[in-house]
Amino acid sequence: MKLPKNAKLVFKGNVFDTYQWEQKLYDGSTDTFEMLKRPNTVDVIATSDKQVFIAKQEQPIKGKFFSLLGGRQDEGESSLETAKRELLEEAGLESNDWELWQVFEPYTKIEWEVFIYIAKNCQKVSAQNTDAGEKIEVLELSFEQFVDKVTEPGFGSRETVEDFLRMKLEPKKLEEFRKKIF
Numbered sequence: 637m638k639l640p641k642n643a644k645l646v647f648k649g650n651v652f653d654t655y656q657w658e659q660k661l662y663d664g665s666t667d668t669f670e671m672l673k674r675p676n677t678v679d680v681i682a683t684s685d686k687q688v689f690i691a692k693q694e695q696p697i698k699g700k701f702f703s704l705l706g707g708r709q710d711e712g713e714s715s716l717e718t719a720k721r722e723l724l725e726e727a728g729l730e731s732n733d734w735e736l737w738q739v740f741e742p743y744t745k746i747e748w749e750v751f752i753y754i755a756k757n758c759q760k761v762s763a764q765n766t767d768a769g770e771k772i773e774v775l776e777l778s779f780e781q782f783v784d785k786v787t788e789p790g791f792g793s794r795e796t797v798e799d800f801l802r803m804k805l806e807p808k809k810l811e812e813f814r815k816k817i818f
Contacts, residue, residue, distance in 0.1 A: 637744045639671055651675070651708075652746075672681060673747040678718040679706035681737065682729055683817050684758040686781040689727055693792075694771040700783055703792025704752070705729075705774070715739075715751040721763050723755060727774045728762040731755035735816075740795055752796070779814050
């Protein structure tokens with residue numbers, strides 16, 4: 637959901653900015669509405685030689701968890717530039733074969749888009765260069781192991797979990813996805 641044009645910034649944070657605006661209601665009265673805005677994020681389904689790369693992460697406030705590789709979009713950066721940068725920083729991987737798989741907005745009260753890219757034929761080109769607030773171990777999984785890990789409780793993105801749970805219900809769609817990423 638996009639902020640209305642009359643929204644005013646009332647708090648600027650490190651990640652989240654808070655906006656408020658007067659909204660006319662159905663009975664003719666008005667009320668103050670509020671919404672957050674944050675940088676967009678990118679996740680990458682990175683593959684090579686029938687393997688899928690995922691992150692086994694630890695972050696100070698979140699603890700340990702599994703996720704796709706990815707991160708926050710910098711100002712002035714396209715979502716594809718972010719995906720390429722994050723894949724290189726977090727895994728030391730590059731690809732010349734990128735496809736945007738999906739874009740979604742996780743919440744209606746936060747202006748925030750999540751882009752998921754598929755990066756095929758990834759090659760190791762450098763060591764990791766992670767942020768000070770993250771520990772990342774890159775795991776290489778078979779497609780079956782990847783699907784199992786994504787659908788375990790606590791995987792990083794609930795939208796991704798839901799997508800793969802739906803695909804598991806329809807094996808034909810899961811097989812189509814396997815062909816799409818390799």
